[in-house]
Amino acid sequence: MTGPAIRTRGLRMRYGRTEVLRGVDLEIARGEVFALLGPNGAGKTTTIEILEGFRRRSGGEVTVLGADPKRAGERWRGRLGIVLQDWRDHPRWGVRQLLAHMAGFYPDPRDPDELLETMGLTAQAGQTVGRLSGGQRRRLDVALGIVGRPELLFLDEPTAGFDPRARHEFHGLIGGLARDEGMTILLTTHDLAEAERLADRIAILVGGAVAVCGTPAGLADRVRAGSWVRWIEDGTERAATTPDPSLLAWELHQRFGGPVPGLEIRRPSLEETYLGLTTAGVPTEPERTAA
Numbered sequence: 001m002t003g004p005a006i007r008t009r010g011l012r013m014r015y016g017r018t019e020v021l022r023g024v025d026l027e028i029a030r031g032e033v034f035a036l037l038g039p040n041g042a043g044k045t046t047t048i049e050i051l052e053g054f055r056r057r058s059g060g061e062v063t064v065l066g067a068d069p070k071r072a073g074e075r076w077r078g079r080l081g082i083v084l085q086d087w088r089d090h091p092r093w094g095v096r097q098l099l100a101h102m103a104g105f106y107p108d109p110r111d112p113d114e115l116l117e118t119m120g121l122t123a124q125a126g127q128t129v130g131r132l133s134g135g136q137r138r139r140l141d142v143a144l145g146i147v148g149r150p151e152l153l154f155l156d157e158p159t160a161g162f163d164p165r166a167r168h169e170f171h172g173l174i175g176g177l178a179r180d181e182g183m184t185i186l187l188t189t190h191d192l193a194e195a196e197r198l199a200d201r202i203a204i205l206v207g208g209a210v211a212v213c214g215t216p217a218g219l220a221d222r223v224r225a226g227s228w229v230r231w232i233e234d235g236t237e238r239a240a241t242t243p244d245p246s247l248l249a250w251e252l253h254q255r256f257g258g259p260v261p262g263l264e265i266r267r268p269s270l271e272e273t274y275l276g277l278t279t280a281g282v283p284t285e286p287e288r289t290a291a
């Protein structure tokens with residue numbers, strides 16, 4: 001099938017009088033791993049719930065695997081894998097029992113035992129779901145999301161509550177699903193390092209619209225464009241923001257004819273810049289950050 005896996009144009013959502021999404025434009029290619037970032041309440045979950053067909057949008061166009069989620073049926077839904085933020089609990093089910101039960105709904109499911117092994121849950125196979133730790137529960141959620149070999153996988157904050165080892169293993173698993181099986185993956189996360197590591201492209205949602213979107217490297221260049229340079233001149237502290245701090249330092253060095261008093265150069269981390277973007281708004285053109 002041709003065409004992008006996901007396409008939205010002018011997607012809008014209003015809860016009562018509050019407009020949460022104000023024209024979200026996204027285009028996610030088949031086989032792409034795409035991360036949606038944004039502060040709490042930015043509308044990430046709302047966006048993916050609309051894409052999954054769980055929520056009716058207020059406006060705009062949406063196509064997911066060639067269909068409008070508003071009208072798509074069960075066969076379309078069977079091509080999606082969904083890992084929600086708060087999955088309904090099945091505390092009395094056995095881990096393997098639940099996975100095998102869910103596998104039964106799909107025409108070509110993964111083998112539940114192999115999947116438990118991949119997810120590091122073999123030892124918990126006979127345990128009831130209610131007795132799993134938070135991280136184990138999350139891994140089971142992901143197993144349930146991929147048991148039907150979905151073409152498109154939605155992961156809403158998949159690694160929340162994971163310890164570093166589980167997170168590392170999970171990143172390997174997601175990389176493998178995309179690389180080896182060509183699965184399209186849309187994930188939301190608050191972890192910038194996770195987005196950089198996993199995603200082919202990242203979009204940051206601010207104020208109900210996509211503020212920036214690009215590859216992790218492109219985004220890093222773009223948001224890191226402004227470095228702060230400070231120095232003392234005529235007894236006064238001076239400061240400038242520049243995309244090329246070494247050039248400015250060299251110019252100052254020439255001007256002073258030697259060492260520059262109080263010279264300090266600081267390059268904001270991606271994390272700091274992300275925080276800046278999401279609290280103070282963001283210039284939409286890269287040139288403006290580089291001014």
Ligand SMILES: Nc1ncnc2c1ncn2[C@@H]1O[C@H](COP(=O)(O)OP(=O)(O)OP(=O)(O)O)[C@@H](O)[C@H]1O
Pocket residue numbers: 015020038039040041042043044045046047
């Ligand atoms: N069913 C609802 N009714 C009314 N308001 C809602 C509803 N669901 C979400 N909202 C509001 O919409 C906004 C966006 O919520 P959403 O859960 O989509 O954000 P998010 O980016 O996923 O946040 P988080 O990072 O905290 O998960 C929030 O202000 C939230 O309170």
